[in-house]
Amino acid sequence: MTIKIKKLIFFGIIATLTCFYFSQEVLAEYYSSGTLISGNLLATSTVNSIEYFGYNCTTTATTTLKVQFSQDNTNWYNATHSADTWTELSDGNHLDSDRIGLYGWFADSIFYYKMQFETSNTSTTPVLDEIKIWHNG
Incomplete structure (x- = not known):
């Protein structure tokens, strides 16, 4: 050679x-869980009612993404108004169809959401791409 x-x-x-x-x-290595709290989504709006929460996310068999809602940034509820519980999000684009109904949320100019990101495999993480709020007002 x-x-x-x-x-x-x-x-x-x-x-x-x-x-x-x-x-x-x-x-990449991710934390096993993390929380995101939005700013007030209706700070510049006056609304009669909040109707839907749409989202686009990616989850896998080892990841979950959950949401809560608040109108005071202190008390948190799932989509059906159960205190301190979460609504689990399904994988995919739910911006316009299969969105979450938020019936019964009173008219106000204060509205927050809180996301819980969880994974049992720290090499993957759920991804939240976009959210959309429908309100009448």
């Missing part, structure tokens, strides 16, 4: 190991 071939093999091995090392560093 010539010296040129030996050098080529040596540098090829070094390049491969370097790429492997950096690829290991790039792998």
